[in-house]
Amino acid sequence: MERFFAKxxxxxxxxxxxxxxxxxxxxxxxxxxxxxxxxxxxVLVQMHVxxxxxxxxxxxxxxxxxxxxxxxxxxxxxxxxxxxxxxxMISKTVFIELGPVLMALVVGSRLCAFYAAELGTxxxxxxxDAMNIMAIDPVRYLAMPRFWASVLMIPVVTIFADAVxxxxxxxxxxxxxxxxxxxxxxxxxxxxxHSDILGGLIKSVVFGGIIAxxxxxxxxxxxxxxxxxxxxxxxxxxxxxxxxxxxxxxxxIILFQxxxxx
Amino acid sequence: MKVEYNIPPPPDQKVxxxxxxxxxxxxxxxxxxxPKQVLTETDLLINKGETLVVIGRSxxxxxxxxxxxxxxxxxxxxxxxxxxxxxxxxxxxxxxxxRKKFGFLFQGAALFDSMNVCKNVGLMLEExxxxxxxxxxxxxxxxxxxxxxxxxxxxxxxxxxGGMKKRAxxxxxxxxxxxxxxxxxxxxxxxxxxGDAINDLIIKLQKELGVTSIIVTHDxxxxxxxxxxxxxxxxxxxxFTGTVDEVRNTDHPMVRQFIEGNxxxxxxxx
Numbered sequence: 001m002e003r004f005f006a007k008x009x010x011x012x013x014x015x016x017x018x019x020x021x022x023x024x025x026x027x028x029x030x031x032x033x034x035x036x037x038x039x040x041x042x043v044l045v046q047m048h049v050x051x052x053x054x055x056x057x058x059x060x061x062x063x064x065x066x067x068x069x070x071x072x073x074x075x076x077x078x079x080x081x082x083x084x085x086x087x088x089m090i091s092k093t094v095f096i097e098l099g100p101v102l103m104a105l106v107v108g109s110r111l112c113a114f115y116a117a118e119l120g121t122x123x124x125x126x127x128x129d130a131m132n133i134m135a136i137d138p139v140r141y142l143a144m145p146r147f148w149a150s151v152l153m154i155p156v157v158t159i160f161a162d163a164v165x166x167x168x169x170x171x172x173x174x175x176x177x178x179x180x181x182x183x184x185x186x187x188x189x190x191x192x193x194h195s196d197i198l199g200g201l202i203k204s205v206v207f208g209g210i211i212a213x214x215x216x217x218x219x220x221x222x223x224x225x226x227x228x229x230x231x232x233x234x235x236x237x238x239x240x241x242x243x244x245x246x247x248x249x250x251x252x253i254i255l256f257q258x259x260x261x262x
Numbered sequence: 263m264k265v266e267y268n269i270p271p272p273p274d275q276k277v278x279x280x281x282x283x284x285x286x287x288x289x290x291x292x293x294x295x296x297p298k299q300v301l302t303e304t305d306l307l308i309n310k311g312e313t314l315v316v317i318g319r320s321x322x323x324x325x326x327x328x329x330x331x332x333x334x335x336x337x338x339x340x341x342x343x344x345x346x347x348x349x350x351x352x353x354x355x356x357x358x359x360x361r362k363k364f365g366f367l368f369q370g371a372a373l374f375d376s377m378n379v380c381k382n383v384g385l386m387l388e389e390x391x392x393x394x395x396x397x398x399x400x401x402x403x404x405x406x407x408x409x410x411x412x413x414x415x416x417x418x419x420x421x422x423x424g425g426m427k428k429r430a431x432x433x434x435x436x437x438x439x440x441x442x443x444x445x446x447x448x449x450x451x452x453x454x455x456x457g458d459a460i461n462d463l464i465i466k467l468q469k470e471l472g473v474t475s476i477i478v479t480h481d482x483x484x485x486x487x488x489x490x491x492x493x494x495x496x497x498x499x500x501x502f503t504g505t506v507d508e509v510r511n512t513d514h515p516m517v518r519q520f521i522e523g524n525x526x527x528x529x530x531x532x
Contacts, residue, residue, distance in 0.1 A: 121375075122374075122375075125370060125372060126368045126369075126370060126372040127372050127373075127374055127375070129329070129334050129366075129368070129372065130366065130368060130372040130373075130374070130434075131374075132332075132334060132361070133332055133334070133361055133364060133365075133366040134361070134385065134386040134389070134434075135358040135359070135361045135362045135386070135389070135390065136385070136386070136389050137358070
């Protein structure tokens with residue numbers, strides 16, 4: 001029993017320690033942000049990694065998310081809700097929740113794993129030490145460009161994913177669910193609020209930060225060899241996914257129960 | 263039957279006033295990783311302009327000692343002065359300035375995978391010199407020529423052999439004309455001819471640029487060739503220091519066992 005509580009205690013201490021170190025890393029990234037213009041080439045390279053590299057994944061995921069949402073919405077609405085509300089149901093679900101969260105989980109996992117594995121390999125092969133010896137701060141040279149690339153590009157990916165998902169829902173509705181094009185498009189415009197898209201985008205900005213921070217933090221703290229890189233990559237993805245889901249809840253309260261409610 | 267060895271006391275490696283010493287002073291440095299004590303109150307002096315070779319068995323903490331000099335590792339106890347400045351007291355900005363005086367050749371070269379050789383070598387100049395890209399490229403090529411890598415500037419590290427990687431890393435270490443160069447196993451894993459070429463380069467840099475070199479190795483042929491002075495690290499302490507001739511002629515049982523490569527002796531076999 002004692003060992004059980006000791007183990008729990010160790011997890012709590014490790015969690016708090018990581019949260020503290022993560023906050024310090026975030027502070028260091030903000031401290032180095034004024035150098036972003038000097039690092040613009042690296043920021044653009046990382047933006048390319050997020051945006052262009054993720055496109056096939058984003059398109060496939062979003063098309064099927066839209067399609068599944070349409071199929072299941074029709075099933076739930078049968079005999080209860082007029083089909084003219086199908087468009088609004090799909091769009092609101094995608095804009096507010098599915099777009100930002102699924103992109104943060106799918107694209108975010110890809111990106112987070114990439115950052116953790118890349119930086120973790122640099123750590124275990126002493127490339128980070130070499131950078132330090134050269135009086136080049138790895139936070140400025142590596143962390144800051146990756147962080148801002150993620151924060152700026154995850155919302156762009158999300159907007160694109162929203163559009164593709166709605167298009168996927170429209171296509172499936174019209175082609176296989178006997179919903180007319182006019183009814184679906186009319187439904188899209190019903191109850192439309194800018195705050196739906198804005199709320200989703202604010203979420204994806206925060207998620208972009210969480211994803212990058214988790215990947216960079218775990219990469220920088222990698223220990224050992226190949227196994228260490230594997231472990232830190234796995235930890236980074238798990239931490240990123242869990243943090244996104246927890247943050248999603250709190251953002252939902254802040255955005256949709258407090259800010260946009262007024 | 264257990265053999266008793268007559269091991270002399272460690273050499274005195276202390277100075278009265280470290281702040282007045284022009285080289286590097288390592289005083290009472292201890293470091294452990296988990297339960298493993300690697301360095302135990304280690305003292306060492308490195309004079310300005312000399313080539314000091316630190317020898318010792320694998321896992322004795324030679325690389326750990328080297329990394330403490332540039333504060334890549336923080337000691338659990340003890341202090342280090344570089345040119346009279348205590349590095350553990352330095353702010354990060356001061357430390358970064360101090361590090362510009364150093365070049366470091368890592369055991370595994372530690373070239374940046376994503377950059378070609380020229381960019382690897384020129385990166386420090388890009389960050390700190392304010393020079394034009396053409397001038398930086400010229401200087402990088404000059405350093406690469408110095409280490410015999412004239413046609414490899416646009417290659418990625420993955421396209422280089424082990425010896426070429428080491429030479430490229432050496433070109434990177436000298437690009438800012440450092441006052442100190444730290445070499446972590448510079449000849450390990452190289453064929454004898456490439457290893458000897460690296461030794462010649464170390465001597466050339468010391469003669470032409472007057473750099474202070476600290477070399478960690480267990481390659482005795484290399485050590486005898488490049489050293490002005492040698493220090494032996496064993497069980498976390500410096501157990502012997504002396505010139506090359508003093509090392510060759512010493513009857514210190516640990517040093518004798520090490521340079522003769524004998525499995526019997528006070529160092530043990532495993």
